[in-house]
Amino acid sequence: MQNLKIKRLKQAVIKASKGIWNAVPMIICVVLLIGLLNVLIPKSTYSKVFTNSIFDPVIGGALGSILAGSPITSYILGGEFLAQGVSLVAITAFIVSWVTVGIVTLPAEIVMLGKKFAITRNAISFVFAILVAIITVGVLNLL
């Protein structure tokens, strides 16, 4: 009985190790890309892409999809955008797509979860980031 438990534990650990090891190259890739993006694109340039038009939510969603890193960074950037007069719908689309859509992580997602799934999920998440933003701000206006 004890031997069986140890054998099961061993198998569980080996399986987990294999799973993690398979993801290692992709994780290295994503982290190196995040480093490149963070240094090559200064944060002050982000707010300049907004045009104060109806396309701002789409721009916000697109910007959030391209950029990567901790969600905390997206809230701080979003706060800065708000102070600079960018619409709340655009900022909401930006912070939602930051976490839900990942252009930088797309190659990793394709390798791990499949091309069809990864592309469909990211495309739908992009549309939904804009939808979530419109609904959230719409509900807030009603309150």
Next chain:
Amino acid sequence: MKQTSLLPFNQKIKLKLQDISKAWYFVISIIFIYIILGVIDFTKALESLQFSASVFIKIIPVFVLVFALMAITNYFVTPKKLAGWLNKKHGWLIAIVAGIISTGPIYMWYPMLQDLQKQGVKNGLIATFLYNRAIKPAHLPLIIIYFGLAFTVVLTIVMAVLSVIQGWLVEKIVDYF
């Protein structure tokens, strides 16, 4: 599943190399970009590397957590059982809660999700899990500070509800094509 055990040795090696190269090609490409950047602007390349190193250090605890969770799941929950739970009616609720409580970067969870996908868990549930990673209880105070309590509450509810529709849509589209 490939029956690799029945293949001759050289073909087995070829398959192994194919598997390895697929993922490592990306790493080599990024290293190449770093080398080019280093030639153009060494300081920027070094800054990027330092930033990446700081990210690596930050994700080590998450790596350990994900590894432990995977090992625990493998030990206590049989793949069939887990897939069965998630594929039941309340599977959506499990996917939402799991997405919310999961920590660390999204790509850290890919190995576990790949496992679940192989065990037959619906793509929609995996998509819902990934979508709900945007809701982080630990981050809520920060969102409240920047955007207010009402915004935070409404956004959280809207995201959780729409995550199910998003998951359902992903599933239908992936199954259709």
